[in-house]
Amino acid sequence: MRDLRTRPQGGSTSSYLKRYWTLYLMLALPLAFIIVFRYFPMAYIISAFKVNNILQPPWHLPWARNNGFEWFIKAFNNRDFLYALRNTLTLNLLDLLVGFPAPILLALILNELTFKRFKRITQTVVYLPHFLSWIIISGLALRLLAFHDGLLNILLRQLGLQAIPFLNQPSYWVASYVGLGIWKEAGWNTIIYLAAITAINPELYEAAAADGASRLRRMWHVTLPGLRPTIIVLLIMSLGRILGSEFDRPYALSNRLVTSVSNVISIFVYEYGIRGMQFSLSNAVGLFQSVIGLFFLLGANTLARRYGERGLW
């Protein structure tokens, strides 16, 4: 295939444009979308520094107190925000630690399956939970994991074992939260790894096998290195979301006994900002989240490049 990034030898700009204008035309629409719906709204970031009023355009409003930083100060003086910050970091880090490797492992295992039909069925089965919303999953979790009436605990008790407070105690709840996250998304996230695995040159496997490498050896020395660029890119993107927080997952799974670990930033924004109508506050918190996320993303990208990976760009 021709490399479209290099201009044809000896051609002028106009003949280049003449040749490729359709491609630029196709790009125009998504570009316009991003500019209109992603960049224009950024002007409203300024409302994080203005008095709380969503009836007037923020540029007409006076600055908030403390040189415009009233809402940031308010957030950081709020214990609930600090807990939410801590909980967001904890849950996201655990997700990263446990949840990130899960699809890689699963992809490796799936890749080793030799019966094509069985592999395909297994893949479909592990993808399915991705399509359930967290609301449905939280309903399932309650029926299965409730301390007294949950199916799993009823079984445990009938087997003469102790019931487990999956949802009632903060530490168990965190484990359930992370576990359910893996159950829902690990299968779906294998897609990108499986795609990357198909791109690995089969000759490498053959050569390794000829050299006497066992199955595990081949996974370790061929498949995993082949996956490395994909893993790095996905890792950097996950780090960019380290302070981001989903809303529906913690909100749906939470209950009154575990709010000390389940109240994350998105729930704080919902309670204080949206339901409490302090829109500037929620905007300030959102901005803070984005800036920290950006730092993590840039930092991870720099590190990756320093260690010889391509990174995101």
Next chain:
Amino acid sequence: MKRTLALLLLVSLLATSGLFAAFAETPDIVDGRFTTTRSITVEIFDRANEGGSKPEDNFYTDFIKQGMLDKHNVEVTFIPVPRWTEVDVLNNLLAAGDAPDICVTYSYPTIQTYAEMGGVTDLAPYLAQYKDQLPNLWDLLGDDNIYWDLDPERGTLWAVEALLHMNKRINTFVREDWLKKLNLEEPRTLEAFEAMLHAFKDNAQLLLGEDADKIIPYSTSFDVSWRNDHLITSFVPESLSDKEAYVRGFDDRRVLFPNYKEGVRVLNRWYNDGLVWQDFPVYPAGDNTEDNLLKAGYVGAFTHNWDYPYRNGEDSIHANIQRAYGPEAGYIAVEPFPNDAGIYRKFLAAPIDRKVFFPATNTEPVASLFYLDFISTLKNRLFLQIGEEGVTHEVMENGAIKMLPVQGEKIMNSLTNIDYTITINGLDTGDSERNVLSTALGYPTVDARYIERAYALTSNEARYGKNYSVGLIQAELGMNTVLPSKRDTFLTQSVVAPVDQFDAVYDAGMDDYLASGGQAIIDERTEAYERYYE
């Protein structure tokens, strides 16, 4: 003559208040009718009920539209707003400047917040000027409800309060047939109630047979302060002063009232004794697990809305239990929790309901006020509440109104069309005795004796909320969702804590509640109360 008078009044008003801009255009009104047709938009809740009619276009909206056109020469257009997300949708409409001319919500803080942003019309000058043309509004609401939210300092009025005509709240229910089976009296004291719960638990085999292990002597939800209100507030001393009731009354569940903790301690003991539904904390709002347990007949006692087991006809808890356990079975309202003075005190709200306000984008405030007057007129609101005789209701021999189930174009999308009668909540036939009789007929699958009992007990020996006109309490802004959520959380955690940790959990929760804004509200309310009332 009338016009000259009105003009005179206008000139004097202009001179005193200097509101030139607001009154620059005098509406031309002759005998309560505009000389040129005006048009207004009105918010209407959309309940998306199955088989319902379009909330903005049906038999009843036609009645209002035609009436307003004939009487006031005002064209009315209804704007549907989803009932269950009304505050969110209203937020969007207000922020976009698209809100209807007449808005209605249960959330005064929403109105207050928008008023502070300059988004709400001050009703005070219009009401002052047009009072004599709004006799029906005044008849229904009186100065009390109209000026309920008046700011004593600034003189502003952002909303009028609808009338809560039937001020009913909650009841404590027990299984009447279980009491009979165990030869127990109806409990009249906390001790008797607790003994009864133990008796339910100990005799599960007799009461439920092979389902004995499913027995739940007492059930509640995470909404601890609502669902156990009668029990907990019976610990509040009778001597509670009006001042303290106001100062500590920000929370409508009264969690800040003195001695509240001791009521919660009882629940904690019951929970640890296995008398309370053990899994209640993990089920969220709107979950129907508990309803299903009630319908299945596993629950001995609970506290809920005053008519809760009797609602919903064939699908009511009552009907379900009777189908499963025979005609003797059913929940009956009881009064088991006297306070320190031996009085079965119930704390009830003030008689206010929804709040009606005009956004700043309303260019027809006078026509909008006429609208409120129109739907407050007894003849009109009664028609909206009961519809046509022989179609939506029939009149009994004693004069009571019996509602009939209706399908098709004359269906009422809400009970007694509450969504259209935005200035009143509760059936008002114009005669109080007839109201009670009619209410008891509103539950076709339930024997009237259950309803009459529940109706009487729920407000027996009640103490009603009072209005303190102290203006804006700054510390309350933005707190109306955060603090209740904290309250539910720490009360739930206190109930399920081991008995020896109850004090620690409760105190930590209350400290957090106070530190997160509760104390600031108490302080500001104290100061405001002392400024205006001492």
